[in-house]
Amino acid sequence: MAQHSNRQWILKKRPVGDIADDDLVIETTPIPTAGDGEVVLRTHYLSLDPTNRIWMSDMVQYMPPVALNTAMRGAVMGEVVESRSPAYQIGDQVMGLATWSDYCCVPAANLQLCPQLPGIPVKEVFGIYTIVGPTAYFGVVDIGQPKVGETLVVSGAAGAVGALVGQIAKTMGCRVVGIAGGKDKCKMIVDELGFDAAIDYKAQDVDAQLRTLCPGGVDIYFDNVGGDILDAVLGQMNLFGRVIVCGLISGYNADGRVPGPKNYGNILMKRLKVQGFIVLDYIPRYAEAYRALTQWHSQGKLKWNLHEVEGLENAVQAVRMLYTGGNHGKLMVKVA
Amino acid sequence: MAQHSNRQWILKKRPVGDIADDDLVIETTPIPTAGDGEVVLRTHYLSLDPTNRIWMSDMVQYMPPVALNTAMRGAVMGEVVESRSPAYQIGDQVMGLATWSDYCCVPAANLQLCPQLPGIPVKEVFGIYTIVGPTAYFGVVDIGQPKVGETLVVSGAAGAVGALVGQIAKTMGCRVVGIAGGKDKCKMIVDELGFDAAIDYKAQDVDAQLRTLCPGGVDIYFDNVGGDILDAVLGQMNLFGRVIVCGLISGYNADGRVPGPKNYGNILMKRLKVQGFIVLDYIPRYAEAYRALTQWHSQGKLKWNLHEVEGLENAVQAVRMLYTGGNHGKLMVKVA
Numbered sequence: 001m002a003q004h005s006n007r008q009w010i011l012k013k014r015p016v017g018d019i020a021d022d023d024l025v026i027e028t029t030p031i032p033t034a035g036d037g038e039v040v041l042r043t044h045y046l047s048l049d050p051t052n053r054i055w056m057s058d059m060v061q062y063m064p065p066v067a068l069n070t071a072m073r074g075a076v077m078g079e080v081v082e083s084r085s086p087a088y089q090i091g092d093q094v095m096g097l098a099t100w101s102d103y104c105c106v107p108a109a110n111l112q113l114c115p116q117l118p119g120i121p122v123k124e125v126f127g128i129y130t131i132v133g134p135t136a137y138f139g140v141v142d143i144g145q146p147k148v149g150e151t152l153v154v155s156g157a158a159g160a161v162g163a164l165v166g167q168i169a170k171t172m173g174c175r176v177v178g179i180a181g182g183k184d185k186c187k188m189i190v191d192e193l194g195f196d197a198a199i200d201y202k203a204q205d206v207d208a209q210l211r212t213l214c215p216g217g218v219d220i221y222f223d224n225v226g227g228d229i230l231d232a233v234l235g236q237m238n239l240f241g242r243v244i245v246c247g248l249i250s251g252y253n254a255d256g257r258v259p260g261p262k263n264y265g266n267i268l269m270k271r272l273k274v275q276g277f278i279v280l281d282y283i284p285r286y287a288e289a290y291r292a293l294t295q296w297h298s299q300g301k302l303k304w305n306l307h308e309v310e311g312l313e314n315a316v317q318a319v320r321m322l323y324t325g326g327n328h329g330k331l332m333v334k335v336a
Numbered sequence: 337m338a339q340h341s342n343r344q345w346i347l348k349k350r351p352v353g354d355i356a357d358d359d360l361v362i363e364t365t366p367i368p369t370a371g372d373g374e375v376v377l378r379t380h381y382l383s384l385d386p387t388n389r390i391w392m393s394d395m396v397q398y399m400p401p402v403a404l405n406t407a408m409r410g411a412v413m414g415e416v417v418e419s420r421s422p423a424y425q426i427g428d429q430v431m432g433l434a435t436w437s438d439y440c441c442v443p444a445a446n447l448q449l450c451p452q453l454p455g456i457p458v459k460e461v462f463g464i465y466t467i468v469g470p471t472a473y474f475g476v477v478d479i480g481q482p483k484v485g486e487t488l489v490v491s492g493a494a495g496a497v498g499a500l501v502g503q504i505a506k507t508m509g510c511r512v513v514g515i516a517g518g519k520d521k522c523k524m525i526v527d528e529l530g531f532d533a534a535i536d537y538k539a540q541d542v543d544a545q546l547r548t549l550c551p552g553g554v555d556i557y558f559d560n561v562g563g564d565i566l567d568a569v570l571g572q573m574n575l576f577g578r579v580i581v582c583g584l585i586s587g588y589n590a591d592g593r594v595p596g597p598k599n600y601g602n603i604l605m606k607r608l609k610v611q612g613f614i615v616l617d618y619i620p621r622y623a624e625a626y627r628a629l630t631q632w633h634s635q636g637k638l639k640w641n642l643h644e645v646e647g648l649e650n651a652v653q654a655v656r657m658l659y660t661g662g663n664h665g666k667l668m669v670k671v672a
Contacts (some may be wrong), residue, residue: 060571062605226600235396245604260596264562268581268612269398276604 006031007312009072009100014065015056017253018323023056024072024316032105034084040105041078041094043312045126046333048319049075049160050224053252062278071099072315077114077126078104078335088113095126100315102335117294127306127330128164129290135279136164137289139244140172142282143275144220148173151214153233156224157198158185159322160330161246164293164304165222166195171301174220177213179206179229181325188328193303206232217241225250227258234263237270245276253323305329342367343648345408345436350401351392353589354659359392360408360652368441370420376441377414377430379648381462382669384655385411385496386560389588398614407435408651413450413462414440414671424449431462436651438671453630463642463666464500465626471615472500473625475580476508478618479611480556484509487550489569492560493534494521495658496666497582500629500640501558502531507637510556513549515542515565517661524664529639542568553577561586563594570599573606581612589659641665 005028015023034040055066055073066073076098080088085108088094096111098104114122115129139161146152152169156162157178166176166189178189179199186198199209206229210218217238223230226248237243251258267274282289296302307329309318314333321327341364351359370376391402391409402409412434416424421444424430432447434440450458451465475497482488488505492498493514502512502525514525515535522534535545542565546554553574559566562584573579587594603610618625632638643665645654650669657663 060602060605062607231596248601248604251601258598258601260567260598260600262594262596264596264600265584265587265594266396266612267610268584268614269396271398271612271614271617273612274603274610276602276607276609278604278607281607 004031005029006101006103008102009312009315011056011066011068011070011072014058014068015053015253019053019056019316019320021316026313031103034082034105037085037108038105039080039085039088039094039108039111040082040103041076041098041111042081043076043078043098043102043104043335045077045123046100046312046315046335047075047077047127047131048309048315048322048331048333049131050247050249050252050322052319053323057252062280071101073097074100075126075130076100076104077123077130083108087111093122095130100312102312115290117290119298120294123332124304124306127332128160128304129286129293131279132160132330133164133293134282134286134289135161135246136168137292138279138282138285139222139246139277140165140168140220141292143244143277144169144222144242146172146174146220149175150219151175151177151216152220152222153177153179153210153214153218154222154224155179155201155229155233156247156249157189157195158325158328159224160304162222162224163189163193163329164302167193167302168296169220169222170194170196171296177210179225185325201229207235210236220244222246223248226261227251231261231263234261234266234272237266237272239270241270241272243272243274245274249323307331309333311335340367341365342437342439344438345648345651347392347402347404347406347408350394350404351389351589355389355392355652355656357652362649367439370418370441373421373444374441375416375421375424375430375444375447376418376439377412377434377447378417379412379414379434379438379440379671381413381459382436382648382651382671383411383413383463383467384645384651384658384667384669385467386583386585386588386658388655389659393588395588398616407437409433410436411466412436412440413459413466419444423447429458431466436648438648451626453626455634456630459668460640460642463668464496464640465629467615468496468666469500469629470618470622470625471497471582472504473628474615474618474621475558475582475613476501476504476556477628479580479613480505480558480578482508482510482556485511486555487511487513487552488556488558489513489515489546489550489554490558490560491515491537491565491569492583492585493525493531494661494664495560496640498558498560499525499529499665500638503529503638504632505556505558506530506532507632513546515561521661537565543571546572556580558582559584562597563587567597567599570597570602570608573602573608575606577606577608579608579610581610585659643667645669647671
């Protein structure tokens with residue numbers, strides 16, 4: 001499937017609210033050539049993640065936003081087709097932050113070889129072990145510090161991170177309640193993933209359901225969404241509870257700044273620890289997450305699903321799914 | 337000054353907004369007598385603290401609110417005049433949570449002997465070492481975890497806790513900026529207490545002043561106030577910053593729930609740790625705070641000031657000062 005030109009998604013405008021059709025456009029350029037210390041890779045997969053929407057905006061964020069009129073940034077897996085770095089040879093399977101393009105020219109230092117994990121296909125290594133797996137692992141283990149018998153609530157529970165969070169917490173002895181949108185997703189996280197209970201935020205009163213399903217209160221809240229759901233859970237937190245601020249997806253599409261949680265005062269009254277984290281800070285400790293995830297997966301305690309969309313040209317359409325709840329599992333685009 | 341009747345401040349109504357004159361009234365009753373395991377003390381001093389206003393309300397809080405038509409709760413120091421507990425003898429100087437009364441009848445388990453600290457008068461032991469000193473100490477040391485050269489900002493900086501916070505942080509090698517109301521207080525914390533800089537929130541743009549005075553950002557924020565000042569500081573926090581949620585005084589007098597911080601999203605983007613605490617959780621570790629405070633005080637690194645109001649009948653008038661900024665130093669009422 002080699003081709004002689006290179007399609008790139010270019011960020012033309014910063015989205016206001018939902019991503020519009022003309023915010024990003026495909027432009028075709030020659031296939032790049034590597035400069036000194038650089039590598040050109042043929043993209044096999046893009047990982048699509050809620051953070052992509054952050055990078056398109058100019059909100060305060062954890063790395064510089066994508067500059068207008070440049071290629072959209074993304075986590076990419078591919079095969080080295082040209083190398084001017086001693087670190088990589090043609091044919092190596094690599095991954096790292098690159099661009100939404102058929103071919104990416106990247107400094108060798110921004111890449112790593114795809115880890116070889118026994119029994120895990122390389123696209124699952126990329127889809128699960130690069131971002132979402134370590135995010136769930138370090139969020140729960142390092143910040144949540146769960147104790148056996150505690151109650152953990154996770155929002156975005158049917159999403160790629162949330163599904164792993166719940167399963168990891170179950171494995172560590174917690175009672176787990178997931179909040180997701182729609183009956184099917186709620187059924188899936190209970191029946192297939194083993195959550196203790198689910199709340200359908202689209203059809204149910206989250207506050208009332210929390211009181212019913214967590215009569216002893218909430219010890220750990222893994223937050224992927226922010227907004228009203230955050231407020232509802234903050235209101236039910238137990239003394240010395242932990243809130244893991246992993247995502248605030250309800251606000252990323254917002255036009256303007258969103259209000260803060262009205263129940264912020266509970267941080268004081270209940271002596272909560274509310275801690276934000278970005279998984280990139282944990283890269284030096286990834287081996288620990290890889291070991292745990294692989295072990296639990298081999299024991300059947302950790303399941304995941306990839307949701308593959310075919311074709312680079314469908315990347316923007318696909319990323320919108322993360323905001324409509326259209327994806328079922330870790331969202332990836334198969335490029336070649 | 338012995339008297340033959342006992343005046344008590346009774347909570348008649350829950351204040352809405354500022355404390356009204358008829359929310360608490362003085363009632364006169366006979367001097368109580370001790371039941372089994374109880375002690376009667378003659379009150380010498382009340383400690384007035386912002387948390388008193390919380391206890392008057394029925395907001396979600398860290399201990400039960402004061403019941404209507406009962407005596408107002410407060411931290412009290414006094415002398416034992418009757419004891420039916422082997423733990424205390426007549427004449428002992430004791431302190432603990434009791435009521436705003438001339439005489440308090442208290443279970444012995446709720447009291448402790450006033451610690452004897454070399455060179456510290458007993459009313460300072462009560463005023464500084466019971467609540468505000470350990471609050472400042474554990475907040476800065478345990479939650480703030482300051483490193484030499486970091487920048488700490490404290491709100492309510494001229495208040496009893498804030499003044500100690502800044503001095504402790506200076507002693508630990510931080511650059512310290514205090515936020516206080518009025519030129520005199522700002523001058524005092526810089527000239528007398530050694531803060532590096534001050535921001536007068538009543539006269540200056542806090543956001544702009546923070547940018548000017550903390551060009552390298554804020555590593556630690558010790559929050560006593562919440563509200564708009566919290567939002568301004570959240571906007572200037574550095575990566576991995578710590579926010580110590582000690583008080584949210586701007587909201588205690590509010591009529592209804594106050595909005596949450598608009599900059600809540602920075603908790604994620606800057607990977608902040610926002611942690612609430614109540615000093616009562618640290619009582620098992622008080623000896624550590626006592627040692628540090630006493631040593632720093634003896635070295636001249638830690639100054640404090642008591643603001644004494646004369647007469648139990650002035651307690652309500654006095655507690656309002658905490659909300660108008662009328663007090664200069666740790667606020668206490670001298671009862672007898």
